[in-house]
Amino acid sequence: MKKILTILTMIASLTFTSCEDFLTEEVRGQQNLDTYFQSAEEAEAFITGCYQAITFGGWWNINTVWLLSEMCSDDGWMGNTSQSQSDYISLAHYQGTGQSNGAISNFWQYRYKGILRCNIAVERISQADFSDEEIKNRLVAEARFLRGYFYFELVKNFGGVPLITGFLLPEEIQGITRASAEDVYK
Numbered sequence: 201m202k203k204i205l206t207i208l209t210m211i212a213s214l215t216f217t218s219c220e221d222f223l224t225e226e227v228r229g230q231q232n233l234d235t236y237f238q239s240a241e242e243a244e245a246f247i248t249g250c251y252q253a254i255t256f257g258g259w260w261n262i263n264t265v266w267l268l269s270e271m272c273s274d275d276g277w278m279g280n281t282s283q284s285q286s287d288y289i290s291l292a293h294y295q296g297t298g299q300s301n302g303a304i305s306n307f308w309q310y311r312y313k314g315i316l317r318c319n320i321a322v323e324r325i326s327q328a329d330f331s332d333e334e335i336k337n338r339l340v341a342e343a344r345f346l347r348g349y350f351y352f353e354l355v356k357n358f359g360g361v362p363l364i365t366g367f368l369l370p371e372e373i374q375g376i377t378r379a380s381a382e383d384v385y386k
């Protein structure tokens with residue numbers, strides 16, 4: 201009898217116990233853009249992420265900007281190093297395409313990731329309800345400046361590039377073509 205009572209107690213406790221709180225818990229470590237820009241501090245933190253986009257991938261990404269601009273001139277010399285320089289050799293010899301060259305592909309991809317962050321900042325901070333309009337305007341201006349910097353790096357190295365000035369989903373970007381260099385500089 202004692203065994204049956206113990207088994208019934210265990211079954212009842214498992215049956216009537218709920219883990220609903222566990223199942224409806226929000227994902228941690230990920231921000232919801234619809235509720236994120238509630239304060240100037242959150243907006244400033246997001247702008248810091250826009251600045252961080254300058255060095256996506258570490259210090260070498262800054263070096264890549266210089267290499268892309270100088271590798272094919274007489275100013276660039278690869279020097280003596282034990283690291284693989286296959287991507288840079290193809291640049292120096294005008295070989296391969298951007299898609300097949302890791303340095304060029306990363307440079308392009310990281311600039312557009314920075315542009316995406318800036319586009320989100322411009323749209324969401326502009327719509328945010330802060331008590332201090334001066335801070336709001338400054339943060340939007342910083343995001344626009346950084347977006348301009350990322351586009352400057354792209355147009356300087358590739359000429360006209362696709363212009364994306366809003367927060368668009370991948371399916372909305374399909375079919376966007378290159379703008380002229382003049383339009384990118386504007």
